[in-house]
Amino acid sequence: MKIIIAGAGAVGTHLAKLLSGEKQDIILMDEDDEKLSRMGNNLDLMTVNLSPTSINGLKEAGVANADLFIAVTPYESQNMTACMLATNLGAKKTVARIDNYEYLLPKHKEFFSRLGVHSLIYPEMLAAREIVDAVKLSWIRQWWEFAGGALVMLGTKMRETAEILNVPLHELGGQNIPFHIVAIKRGSETIIPRGDDTIRLNDVVYFTTTKKYIPYIRKISGKENEPDIHNVMIMGGSRIAVRTVQYMPEDIHAKIIENDLNRCNRLTELVDDKVMIINGDGRDIELLREEGIRNTEAFVALTGSSETNILACLAAKRMGVTKVIAQVENVDYISMAESLDIGTVINKKFIAASHIYQMMLDADVSNVKCLTFADADVAEFTVKAGSRITKAPVKDIGLPKGATIGGLTRNGEGMLVTGNTMIQEGDHVVVFCLGMMIKKLEKYF
Template sequence: MKIIIAGAGAVGTHLAKLLSREKQDIILMDENEERLNAFGSNFDLMAFNDSPTSVSGLKEAGVEDADLFIAVTPDESRNVTACLLAANLGAQKTVARIDNYEYLLPKNKDFFQKLGVHSLIYPEMLAAKEIVASIRMSWVRQWWEFCGGALILIGTKMREKAEILNIPLHQLGGPDLPYHIVAIKRGNETLIPRGDDVIKLHDIVYFTTTRKYIPYVRKVAGKEDYPDVRNVMIMGGSRIATRTAQYIPDYMQMKIIDNDLSRCNRLSEILDDRIMIINGDGRDMDLLLEEGLKNTEAFVALTGNSETNILACLAAKRMGVRKTVAEVENIDYIGMAESLDIGTVINKKMIAASHIYQMMLDADVSNVKCLTVANADVAEFTVKAGSKITKHPVKDLGMPKGVTIGGLIRQGEGVVVTGNTLIQPGDHVVVFCLSMMIKKIEHYFS
């Protein structure tokens, strides 16, 4: 595929690095030559110095035969304009990064498609949804729902009380086991496990299950004593914080602490009265204690500084907060955050990349998710009639190493897959694989 990425900022360069490993024909376009030069020459792509809203520049970049045009500059209006021009000059698919929720409303979808903007992504909104999903339950690192919750992915860290430690997976139960272990993060390594693998202390284990069996997974993970989240404290009044406050369930109480008075006033205007806005320094432990940190079940650090967020979560953990979430935009720090036992790590570059990666696939994929701390991806495929995946039971499909089928949704019902499961046309199949392997298995579904 020929892919043009407009914008050599954080999201654009992360995408370019990911996609260049896939041996795609990548052009990274930016009018700022310094940003392009800073990217370095270690990646298999072409750097193009011009404005993405210049017709002549787009033509020179070869937009007329681009399979995918991605506009991820910091300026929403430039992204929309660039996609509009690219589509009219011949690009097959376009994606624009936006920061206006109104554009995503269903009534506006046709309007943007007629203009030539085929898909819109709002990374801050996606990050906020992920935060809310992870704080709903204090014992969960990552939570992801497929087909409206018919099948659920749960990522949780194994502590001493876990019942499934040091037992080969094939001994944990027979075909009626109500969950499937699809990935294990151990130190810097990610495993797509097989029957002889065992779960060790401090592993992060990813389960798929149905809603009915969530309490069972919680029990075997040894997390029954974790408190339910009722009180949430957020450090930093960013756009992600604003969206998080708008998405939290009504039964939760939330406080947002920010040291910028004008931002606090703005938050007070746009957020519900039940959200308390506090003007102060979120790094001030005395202030946090005064505001009830010790009675808080979840602490979320969303400042623009990764180091500050990591340290703030560490401090909150030491004060007894069970659930912490840190926004870590510096990808080099994600491993460090995990080794320090920061709870959930949020990285909006990775979240945005997952959604854009979905558009590269030829098969019918409705969801792609990057597991932030694990070097693994999850994809939800819709099975077509006659596709290879329907020909044999799962155990005889010859799936490559590093890939597992976590479950499927059939007629709205979640099903945990076993080796004898025969996949049918119309099923929604949830596949887990090591990072960037999705492209290698899509032929099973198309």
């Protein structure tokens, strides 16, 4: 598969690194030669110092033979123009990064497709949705819904109060337990567990289950006494912050603290009247106390500095905030954030890469999630007629090492999977896998 990525910024370079290990034919193009030189020589890709909006430049990059053209420069208009040109020069499929929510409305999809822009991605909006999912339940670290919520996956950290510590998984209740443990994150290692594995203190455990059993998982995880979230304080009035408060449930009250007065004035125009806008420094402990940090259950740090966000979350935890969420765009700081017990980390690069990666897949994949901490992915496959996964029980299919089936939905109903489960055509199957292994799993579906 020949893939051209236009834009060697944060999203483009991260995506190029991910895809270069997939044995794809990757070309990274950018007008800034310095950005391209930072990529190093150890990646299996080609870099070209050309403009993505130059017809000659696109021709020289070989766009006529491109299976996928991805425009992720910082400029929306440049991305849209590049995709239109690429399509007209022969690219089979195009993806543009945008920052205008209006373009994503369903009524505009056909219009942009006719112009040659086949898919649109808005990383800030995707990040905001992940933040809202994370604050819905105070005791979880990550949360995903599959098939409209018929099946859910959640990650939560095991404290001393958890009932399932130090018990081999095969002793947790046999075939009738209403959940499946798909992975355990222990230190820097991600484990796909077997029956003789045990859950230890401070493990982050990833469960799949149906919504009615979420209270049960909360109980066995020892999280029943953690307060529900009603008040959220957001540091930084970024576009992600605006989208976050727009998606926030009605019963959660939000405050945004922004240092720039002009931005504060703009925020009052962009968000609902019920959202309080505060002009000040979110690192100011006295200001946080005055604004009710002691009565706040969730603190979200969304400034442009990863270091500031991590430190602000640590300060909020010391002041008693149950749930802290930090935007960490510097990938090198993600493991540090985890070691400091920052509950949820938001990284636009990972989120955008997951969605673009989904577009590369030949199988019918409706959902791909990147687990920020775990170097792993979750994918939702729709099973095709006659596919390999339907030929035998799950235990005899021979899934590659590092992959496990977390559950499935059939006719809209969520089901957990055992070794004896027979998967059928039309099922929506949730697969958990280490690394970027999703491409290897396509042949099963």
